[in-house]
Amino acid sequence: MSKKEPIRIALTLEGDVAKRFEAVKKKWGLEANTDVIRMLITQYYDQIPIERPTLEHVNLNDLGVLVKDHSLEPPQGRLIQIYFREGKARCEYDETENCRHTDFALELPEVREIFRKKGWKSK
Ligand SMILES: [Zn+2]
Numbered sequence: 538m539s540k541k542e543p544i545r546i547a548l549t550l551e552g553d554v555a556k557r558f559e560a561v562k563k564k565w566g567l568e569a570n571t572d573v574i575r576m577l578i579t580q581y582y583d584q585i586p587i588e589r590p591t592l593e594h595v596n597l598n599d600l601g602v603l604v605k606d607h608s609l610e611p612p613q614g615r616l617i618q619i620y621f622r623e624g625k626a627r628c629e630y631d632e633t634e635n636c637r638h639t640d641f642a643l644e645l646p647e648v649r650e651i652f653r654k655k656g657w658k659s660k
Pocket residue numbers: 628629630631632636637638639
C-alpha cells in the first residue's frame with residue numbers, strides 16, 4: 538500500500554460550475570459531493586494512456602465499496618460491488634468473502650476506518 542500523504546481538497550463551487558457539479562451529481566445519483574469528485578477522477582483516468590493498477594477504488598457507499606477491475610471485460614474494466622456485513626467483505630462478482638477484490642477492499646484506509654468504527658476486525 539502507498540505510504541503517501543492523503544490529498545485533502547477543500548473546494549467551494551459557485552455559479553455555473555456549481556450548477557454543472559449538481560447536474561453531474563444528479564445524473565450519477567450520488568449522495569456525497571466527494572463521490573462526485575472520485576467518479577470524475579476515475580472516469581477521466583480511464584481515458585488517459587498511462588499504466589494503471591488492475592484494481593482501483595471507485596467509491597464507498599452504504600453497502601460497501603465499489604472496486605473497478607481493469608482485467609475484466611467490458612474492455613475498460615468492470616465495476617464490482619464489495620458488500621460489508623457483520624465484519625465481512627463479500628464480493629458480488631466472485632460470490633465469496635475471500636478473493637483479490639475483498640483483499641484489495643480490506644486494505645483501503647477508508648474501509649479500515651469503517652471496520653474500526655464498527656468494531657469489526659479487518660484481516
Ligand atoms: Zn472478487
